[in-house]
Amino acid sequence: MSLPLRKAQRPRQANPAQSKPPAPVLRFCMIFLILSMFSTLWSLASPLMSVPDEPAHTIKAAAVARGQFLGTSGQTQGEQLQVVVPKYIADTQSLTCFAFKVIVTADCSPGLDSADRQPTTAGTSAGNYNPLYYLVVGLPSTILSGEPAIYAMRILSGLLCSLFLAATLLATTQFANRRWPVAAAGIAVTPMVLYLCGSINPNALEIVTTSAVFVNLCLVLENVRELSRFRFNIVVVGVAAAVLANTRALSLLWLALAVIAALLMFPPRDLLLLVKNKLVLAMATLIAVAAALGLLWLKTANTLASLLGTPGTVTPEQAFGTMVERTFDIAASYVAQLGWLDTNGPTGVYFWWSCLTGALMVAAVSVxxxxxxLGFIVLLAAAIAIPPILQAQVVTELGYIWQGRYLLPVIVPMLLAAGLALRFLRFPDSLFARRITMWAIGLTAAAHTAVFANALRRYGVGISTEANWADMFGATKWEPPLGWLPLALAYLAVTAVAGVLLYRQLSPGQAPAGEPINDGSSLS
Structure with a gap:
C-alpha cells in the first residue's frame, strides 16, 4: 500500500494589508498631526504673554520644572506665591503692555534677554495649583532660554493637548453611526479651543481631557459586549480622567459631569458587563487614585485661596441674577475671545457658530x-447653572471673576453629546445635502482662518475704528516668528486639509482608507 502523495506546500505570502498599521492608528496619527499644526501655528502667532494669565502660568511651570511645587506666601486671599526662577522667566510679567488695549500693538513689549538666567524671585497667582501640567510644560525652560524657551513651552503644551483632543476626535469616528458625532466634533472644536491649546495655560488641558473622557466612555458603553476591540478607548478614559483630576481646581467637577452624562445615555444593565473586565477595573482604580490625589492637593495646597479679585458690593443673589442674564453674553468666549479678553473675532464668526450650535442643540433635544x-440635557443644564452658582459664592470676596473660557470643559462635551444623541438618525445624503455639507465645512474653515488673521492684525497694526487690513502689507509694527503672511497661509492650508478630511468622514458610501463602512474597531 502506497502512501498518498502530499501536495507541495506553497510558501505563505504576507498579506499586504496585514503589514500596514491598522486604519484607526493611521487616522489617529493624521488627526494628531493636524491638531499639532493648529496649536503650533497659534503658539507662534500669539505674542508672548498675550493669553490671559500666561505670565503666572509660565512662572509656575518654570518653578515646578525646577522642583518648586509650592512657593512661599502668607495666608491672605489672592496673595501671590513667591518662587525662584531664571530672570528671563520672571521678566515675562513685563511683556503685557498691550493687554486690554486693542489699538496698542505687540511691538511695545521689551522682549526677553536669553542671557538673563540668574535666579530671581517672582510672584505667581498659580503658585499653589496642581503641578502635573506644569511639570511637563516647564521642561523646555530647563534646556532653552529666553523667548525660544517660552515658544517651546507653548508648543509642548499644544502637543500634549493635541494628544487628548485627537483621542476625542478619533472616538467620534469609531461609532457604528459616526456621521452626526463627527459633524458635532467639527462644531465643538471652536477657534477658542485651538487658540488655548497653543498657549501656556492648563485651561486647554482640562477642555480636551474632559472631552476625551466623555466621548471615549460613551464609545465603550455602546460596545460593552465587544470590549476587547476597544481597549485603547478604555485606556484613554483612564489616563484622561487621571490627568483631568489633577489639572485645575474645578477639574474634579468637570470629571464628575462627564462621567454622569455618559452613564445616563446608556442602560444601567451595561455597567454590569464593565465591572467584569480587568482593564476597566484597572482604569477605574487609576481614576480613583488620581481623584484622591487631586482632592488631597486641593486641601493641602489650599488652591482656591490663590484666586485674584476685588471684593464686590453686590449680594450673592444679585450676582446670581446678573450671571443668568449674561448667559449669552459670555458665550462669545466659547468661540473666539482672544488676548486678555480684548480681541474679539469678526462678527460673522459669531453669527456662523450661533447658527451651527443652535441647529445642533435644537435637533438634540428633539430626538x-x-x-x-439625557447626557446633552445634563450638560446643558450645567452650562446654564454653574456660572451663576459659582460666581454668587465668591462675589462678596472677589467680585465678578467668571470668564466664559472657564466653562469650555462643559460646552465642548455638551456639543459632542448633542451629536451622539443624533447618531441613530439618518444623516442626509442627497446631492443637495452634500452641497450643504461642503458649504458648511468651507464656511467653518473660513471662520477659523478669519479669527487667526484678525488676531495677527490686532497685534501687528492694532484694531482701530476704521478698517486697516491694508496696513498689514506695509506698515506692520510687530511680526510673529516666520512672519504673519506665511503663518496665515499655513493656517489656511491646514484648515483646508482638515475640511477635506472632515468631508470624507461625512460623505455617504465613503469609509476611511483601509476600513469598511461603519466599522467600530479601535486601536488595540
Whole structure:
C-alpha cells in the first residue's frame, strides 16, 4: 500500500494589508498631526504673554520644572506665591503692555534677554495649583532660554493637548453611526479651543481631557459586549480622567459631569458587563487614585485661596441674577475671545457658530428616544447653572471673576453629546445635502482662518475704528516668528486639509482608507 502523495506546500505570502498599521492608528496619527499644526501655528502667532494669565502660568511651570511645587506666601486671599526662577522667566510679567488695549500693538513689549538666567524671585497667582501640567510644560525652560524657551513651552503644551483632543476626535469616528458625532466634533472644536491649546495655560488641558473622557466612555458603553476591540478607548478614559483630576481646581467637577452624562445615555444593565473586565477595573482604580490625589492637593495646597479679585458690593443673589442674564453674553468666549479678553473675532464668526450650535442643540433635544439625549440635557443644564452658582459664592470676596473660557470643559462635551444623541438618525445624503455639507465645512474653515488673521492684525497694526487690513502689507509694527503672511497661509492650508478630511468622514458610501463602512474597531 502506497502512501498518498502530499501536495507541495506553497510558501505563505504576507498579506499586504496585514503589514500596514491598522486604519484607526493611521487616522489617529493624521488627526494628531493636524491638531499639532493648529496649536503650533497659534503658539507662534500669539505674542508672548498675550493669553490671559500666561505670565503666572509660565512662572509656575518654570518653578515646578525646577522642583518648586509650592512657593512661599502668607495666608491672605489672592496673595501671590513667591518662587525662584531664571530672570528671563520672571521678566515675562513685563511683556503685557498691550493687554486690554486693542489699538496698542505687540511691538511695545521689551522682549526677553536669553542671557538673563540668574535666579530671581517672582510672584505667581498659580503658585499653589496642581503641578502635573506644569511639570511637563516647564521642561523646555530647563534646556532653552529666553523667548525660544517660552515658544517651546507653548508648543509642548499644544502637543500634549493635541494628544487628548485627537483621542476625542478619533472616538467620534469609531461609532457604528459616526456621521452626526463627527459633524458635532467639527462644531465643538471652536477657534477658542485651538487658540488655548497653543498657549501656556492648563485651561486647554482640562477642555480636551474632559472631552476625551466623555466621548471615549460613551464609545465603550455602546460596545460593552465587544470590549476587547476597544481597549485603547478604555485606556484613554483612564489616563484622561487621571490627568483631568489633577489639572485645575474645578477639574474634579468637570470629571464628575462627564462621567454622569455618559452613564445616563446608556442602560444601567451595561455597567454590569464593565465591572467584569480587568482593564476597566484597572482604569477605574487609576481614576480613583488620581481623584484622591487631586482632592488631597486641593486641601493641602489650599488652591482656591490663590484666586485674584476685588471684593464686590453686590449680594450673592444679585450676582446670581446678573450671571443668568449674561448667559449669552459670555458665550462669545466659547468661540473666539482672544488676548486678555480684548480681541474679539469678526462678527460673522459669531453669527456662523450661533447658527451651527443652535441647529445642533435644537435637533438634540428633539430626538424621540429619551435616553440618548439625557447626557446633552445634563450638560446643558450645567452650562446654564454653574456660572451663576459659582460666581454668587465668591462675589462678596472677589467680585465678578467668571470668564466664559472657564466653562469650555462643559460646552465642548455638551456639543459632542448633542451629536451622539443624533447618531441613530439618518444623516442626509442627497446631492443637495452634500452641497450643504461642503458649504458648511468651507464656511467653518473660513471662520477659523478669519479669527487667526484678525488676531495677527490686532497685534501687528492694532484694531482701530476704521478698517486697516491694508496696513498689514506695509506698515506692520510687530511680526510673529516666520512672519504673519506665511503663518496665515499655513493656517489656511491646514484648515483646508482638515475640511477635506472632515468631508470624507461625512460623505455617504465613503469609509476611511483601509476600513469598511461603519466599522467600530479601535486601536488595540
Amino acid at each position: 424621540r428616544p429619551w435616553r440618548p439625549r
